Amino acid sequence: MMQSWYLPAFLAFFFWGLWALFPKITTSLIDPRSALFFQALGAFAVALVVLATLNFRPQLDARAVPLALLTGMLGMTGGIAYMYAISRGPAMLVSVLTALYPLLTVVLAWLFMGESVSLRQWLGIAIALVAMALMAG
Secondary structure (H helix, E strand, O other), rough: OOOOOOHHHHHHHHHHHHHHHHHHHHOOOOOOEEEEEEEHHHHHOOOOHHHHHOOOOOOOOHHHHHHHHHHHHHHHHHHHHHHHHHHHHHHHHHHHHHHHHHHHHHHHHHHHHOOOOOHHHHHHHHEEEEEEEEHHH
């Protein structure tokens, strides 16, 4: 039986795979800042449609709202960095390098949140870094 998270994970894989490629084409036609502007508008439009469809009402929490805003700021800052990188470098290498961001998440979660990382998982991280070095070389 398929786990409940498989389909959403596959959809994220699919949509993010396309998301990582389209900026290469877009930034050959317009500058990375303009590309990010229109990407943000597209993201906002999808968010509005999805939230309206779900009859969404935001929850307010004095601790969570600033963190959520910071998350959006970090994501968009990463987005502009990605746009500049993809406009100047090969899509294969830029997309693979930037897709290694979960490695930073794992290390930070281990250091600051006390999440456990097994030896096997550390080995996986090392292999991912070696794979990137091999692709870049």
